[in-house]
Amino acid sequence: MTSAFRALICACMLAGFYLVGLVELSLVIGLIVWVSIATSPFVAKLFAGALLGAFGAMAVAAWRAMRAKPEPPQGLPVGRADAPLLWSTVEDLAREAGTRAxxxxxxxxxxxxxxxxxxxxLGLVGGRRYLYLGLPLLQAMRVDQLRSVIAHELGHYSGQHTRLGGVAYRGRLAIAGTVGGIGGANPIGWGFKAYANLYLLVDNALTRRQEHEADRTAVRVAGRTAAASxxxxxxxxxxxxxxxxDSYVAAGWEYGYLPDDLFGGFAQLVAARQEEIAALREKAPPGERSKWDTHPPVAERIAAIMAAPEAPEAADPRPAGVLLTDPVAAGRAMQQTMVEVGDRTVLPWPEFTHAALTARMQRGADRILRxxxxxxxxxxxxxxxxLAAVAAGRSTDLAAPxxxxxxxxxxxxxxxxxLAALLELxxxxxxxxxxxxxxxxxxxxLYRDGTPLELGEIADRAVAPGGLDEALRRLAALGIDPGTVTQVDRSESxxxxxxxAGIANCKVDDVPHDVFALTNGFVFVADPxxxxxxxxxxxxxxxxxxxAELAARNRFLPYEEIATARVIKEVPLRAELTLHGGTTVVVREQWSSExxxxKCQDAFAEIIEGLAEETR
Structure with missing residues (x-):
């Protein structure tokens, strides 16, 4: 299938989308004429205003989408002087793939x-070409594997797949923009939505075929073994x-910290966890995928690769990072140009981890103190x-929540x-x-001498009858000052x-809201x-x-502030939340809610039922 023919398919499918619009507009006009004949002119005007208003909104969305331009190129540019070996590798592979670099x-x-x-x-004339390479691939792959990845991407050039990029981009954007402007109850949009699904099925099937073609180029240029691995x-x-x-960056980022070598950290993680990565490699590659996916299943692609003739390419087990003159400098340059630091404090990795986990400890301590x-x-x-409450015999009340x-x-x-968590802080x-x-x-x-910090025994002693004084003496002997732990946040964030989950068009105390359920509280968005x-x-x-930003801009109700909760009605959901201060909040789903x-209704019900169980 030639590039011109593929461009023709995309263009015809996109034209068909607007043909559906013209057909629906004709039907709307005909319906308006019929209503004007069958009823009064006043009813006809109301009907015409509603239908044409809805159709006009969709037309505006489609026009904006068609005028939109693709995003400018992202990423860190790598010049020939910065990575001559990478450039020469890419140019050699391009010649072997039979395409322009x-x-x-x-x-x-x-x-x-x-x-x-x-x-x-429509893709018939080529233009400026961009190759995007993930830095993690260069940090974790072998040279022969990366050669295969690059050869696959160059196969999209030699197959002229990228010529369709502009048409496909505008087609998907126009359809998504138009369908996104259609309300769920708007019958005018039903034809648009059905055709949009057809367009995506055809476009995705075409994309999956292109992936197999690019895989064949990777096998021919870089070898079957490298392509499959x-x-x-x-x-x-x-x-x-x-x-x-999730495990190293997220906590510090959330609490206002950033490591000074963010991307270099991944290279160190890969080097330190080779056994775990090898165990992941032993697992079977992903199999079945949806018909809506743009890529075939990995297992299917590997099977096709292994069925192809082997190319005479020698293995190159060197780390792919050798293709960059200075991988560490490249990671730092990427961080400097692509990561928005804002008001975050930049720290070396050891200090970053300590600051992040200490901030997490403080947050936990604040919950206990509140x-x-x-x-x-x-x-x-x-x-x-x-400790004063413990001395007064209030340990039972402290533990109850x-x-x-x-x-x-x-x-x-x-x-x-x-209490042990507070002592550790x-x-x-x-x-x-x-x-x-x-x-x-x-x-x-760890303690300063490198031994694990163990304070559980002291905490046990503190809550035992008559044991608090001894616990305090042991803390003083260790140099631990209880006065250093105070409450920082008066309320949960x-x-x-x-x-x-999220439910739109709810009533919160009889006022319209959109409601989101977070992992630690509800967000009520007024005037939806x-x-x-x-x-x-x-x-x-x-x-x-x-x-966190969504909660900061709207009313946030942490679960910890809810004293009791009960489900009054399951469908549509109606729940009553009583706060510790005695205030009651009633959340009511409506039949028009979206x-x-x-599974959002089930998620909301489970959260409220869980709160009810915790507060019984």
Whole structure:
């Protein structure tokens, strides 16, 4: 199938989308004429205004989408002087693939590679070419694997797949923009939505075929073994990349810190966890995928690769980073140009880990201290106030919110667990202990001499009858000052929270709201807007900013502030939340409510039922 023919398919499918619009407009006009004949002119005017208004909104969305331009090239440009070996490798592979080399190579912070081309005239005339290489691939792959990845991308050039980029981009954007402007109850949009699904099915099937073609180029140029192993490794490295950000970067980022060598950290993680990465490689590659996916299943692609004739390419086990003159400098340059530091504090990795985990400890301590104020009457928001409550025999009251299933007899001793967390923070604040960073294992909290910090026994002793004085003497002997632990945040924040569910067009105390359920609280968005726009509005809010920013801009109700909760009615959902101060909040779903995903009602009900169980 030639590039021109593929361009013709895309152009015809896009033209067909607007043909559907013309047909629907004709039907609308005919319906308006019929209504004007069958009813009064006044009814006809109202009907015509509603239909043409809805159609006009969709036309505006489509026009804006068609006028939109692709995003400018992203990533860190790599010049020939910066990485001569990488450039010569790419140019050699381009000759073997029978295509023109890219005009620019850019490094990106993804486990991915891609090519684009600024083509013209529906892809019939080529333009400037860009090759995007994920820095994590250069940090974790072998040279022969990376050669295969690059050869695959160059196969998109030799197959003239990139010539369709502009047409495909505008087609998808126009369709998404038009369909996104259609309310769920608008019958005018039904034909548009059905055709949009057909367009995506055809376009995705075409893309999947192109991936197989590019794989054949990779086999011919770089060899079957390298092509299969590279394709198998990409999901593995993607999992490692996700683990790196979740386990090492996220906490510090959320609390206002940034490592000074963000991307270099991934290279160190890969080097330190080779056994775990090897175990991931032993697993079967991903199999079945949806018909809506743009790429075939990895297992299917590997099977096709292994069925192809082997090319006479020698293995090159060198780390792919040798293709860059200075991989560490490249990572630091990418961080400087692509990571928005803002007001975050930049620290070396060991200090970053210590600061991030200490901030997490403080957040946990604040929860304990706020609970103590509510349930045990602690007036001094700090560890000394907690110890005073223990001395006054209030351990049972202090523990009750954390162990709702425990008996009254058990509660006093159970408070040793949250107390130990406060003592550990006191050890850090007193300079007695510090978090030790490690690439091969989780960070450890250690004494200054490098031995593990163990304060559980002291906490147990503190809550035992008559044992507090001895516990305090042992803390003093260790140099731990309880006075260093005080409350920082008077209320819970949504830092680090995730959105679990969202329901639009609810009533909160009889006032219209959109409601999001986070991992640690509810967000109530007042004055939501048009009821027909609910799902689109939820998705835009959820994707526009992290959950913490969404909570900061709207009313945030942490779960910890809810004293009791009950479900009054399941469908549509109606729940009553009573706060510790006595205020009651009633959340009521309506029949016109829309959800961000299919299981949102169940998620909301489970959260409220869970709160009800915890507060019984």
């Amino acid at each position: 890219p005009d620019e190579i850019r490094l990106v912070p993804d486990v991915n590679a891609a090519v684009t081309e600024d083509s013209r005239l 590279a394709l198998h490794d990409i999901p593995v490295l993607d999992a490692a990349w996700g683990f790196f950000f 609970s103590a104020t509510r349930t045990a009457g602690v007036t001094e928001p700090g560890l000394p106030g907690i 954390f162990f709702p299933d425990a008996t009254r007899r058990e509660l006093g001793a159970r408070f040793a667990e949250p 006191a050890a850090v604040r007193s300079g007695v202990a510090r978090w030790r960073h490690s690439w091969s294992a989780p960070a450890e909290l 949504a830092i680090g929270a995730r959105i679990i 807007g048009d009821a027909d726009e609910g799902k689109r509005r939820l998705r835009e809010l959820a994707s526009a900013a992290p959950a 959800t961000i995903s299919k």
